[in-house]
Amino acid sequence: MxxxxxxxxxxxxxxxxxxxxxxxxxxxxxxxxxxxxxxxxxxxxxxxxxxxxxxxxxxxxxxxxxxxxxxxxxxxxxxxxxxxxxxxxxxxxxxxxxxxxxxxxxxxxxxxxxxxxxxxxxxxxxxxxxxxxxxxxxxVVDFQSALGSNSPDVSPDLLCTKSTTQNGTSVHCHLSETDAVDRIEVRSGDSRLLVDDDPPYEFTVHDENIQTVAGEKRFTVRLQDEDGGMVRRYTRRLAIIDDG
Incomplete structure (x- = not known):
């Protein structure tokens, strides 16, 4: 060949x-x-x-x-x-x-x-x-608030109002009910603003401590049970919170 x-x-x-x-x-x-x-x-x-x-x-x-x-x-x-x-x-x-x-x-x-x-x-x-x-x-929609809960029976409302004075804007929040909630943690961006272990879990945050996330000032509130597990998560945007 x-x-x-x-x-x-x-x-x-x-x-x-x-x-x-x-x-x-x-x-x-x-x-x-x-x-x-x-x-x-x-x-x-x-x-x-x-x-x-x-x-x-x-x-x-x-x-x-x-x-x-x-x-x-x-x-x-x-x-x-x-x-x-x-x-x-x-x-x-x-x-x-x-x-x-x-x-x-x-x-x-x-x-x-x-x-x-x-x-x-x-x-x-x-x-x-x-x-x-x-x-x-x-x-930007916070789907974790709707999808991240492992305890659907725990569903208190997070009620927030804001007030503005010459010293700036502050936001006051509290839960409508506290059953099955052992502690709350308030965060903004990468910062932890406060932790509250005592009912009725009322707190106040100031606008200078609220970080801008995705173009808006916002903070999150995590409700935890006695084992430290998250039972509910809320996100609040400063711009749409009602004036008190």
């Missing part, structure tokens, strides 16, 4: 990379086809898909952030999902159809139609970065 016939049976070392490039090119072509599909059914399908994707991304990031508040990078997927809930449907139901219509025109409208989708996406991503860096209050 000649050397040429042996060498011809060997696979080319370039074939795997060519195959990968072909797959990537095919996937990118399919993605662009779906992105630019402009029939009413496709527009509704894409808008609905982005709405649900944004919601689940925002909710999932919120759950992780509730249990790991030190992972501030989670604020960016949270912001992306939060913004996508609103902008995703707008982009496919309004922006793209308008851009396609303007592209069939002439002059300035045609130029604007070519640039509108990319310009809106750039503005959207810039908004996500700003929102992730300086998160708005409605974007």
């Amino acid at each position: 000649s050397d040429d016939s042996v060498g011809g049976d060997r696979p080319s070392p370039e074939e795997p990379s060519v195959s990968v490039r072909s797959l990537v090119s095919s996937a990118w072509s399919t993605l662009k086809t779906v992105y630019y599909a402009n029939s009413p059914s496709w527009r509704v399908l894409k808008a609905g898909g982005l709405l649900f994707f944004g919601f689940f991304l925002w909710a999932g990031a919120n759950v992780l952030y509730s249990y790991n508040p030190e992972l501030t990078l989670l604020q960016y997927p949270m912001a992306y999902g939060f913004a996508l809930i609103v902008y995703g449907p707008i982009h496919h139901l309004v922006v793209l159809p308008l851009a396609f219509r303007w592209r069939r025109s002439t002059g300035a409208k045609q130029d604007l139609g070519k640039r509108l989708p990319n310009g809106m996406l750039a503005a959207f991503l810039a908004f996500v970065i700003v929102l992730g860096t300086f998160p708005a209050g409605p974007m």
Whole structure:
């Protein structure tokens, strides 16, 4: 058998990379086809898909952030999902159809139609970065308060009022009932503000001691049983506490 016939049976070392490039090119072509599909059914399908994707991304990031508040990078997927809930449907139901219509025109409208989708996406991503860096209050939900309790029978209300004087703002809180509660711990950010072992667990905190978390001044109150286990957790935002 000649050397040429042996060498011809060997696979080319370039074939795997060519195959990968072909797959990537095919996937990118399919993605662009779906992105630019402009029939009413496709527009509704894409808008609905982005709405649900944004919601689940925002909710999932919120759950992780509730249990790991030190992972501030989670604020960016949270912001992306939060913004996508609103902008995703707008982009496919309004922006793209308008851009396609303007592209069939002439002059300035045609130029604007070519640039509108990319310009809106750039503005959207810039908004996500700003929102992730300086998160708005409605974007951050404390799921741990609802999911972290192991004792559903312990459900007192945490009643808080704030008052403002020339010395600053203070917040006074107490529990509506104290059954099965052995101690409370008040924290803000990484700091422990106070621990109270005596019913009725009334306490006062001052605004200078309340840290800014996720763009807002807030503190948490943890109710513990006699074994030290957490039975309930509350988060209060200074901005939405009623004046006393």
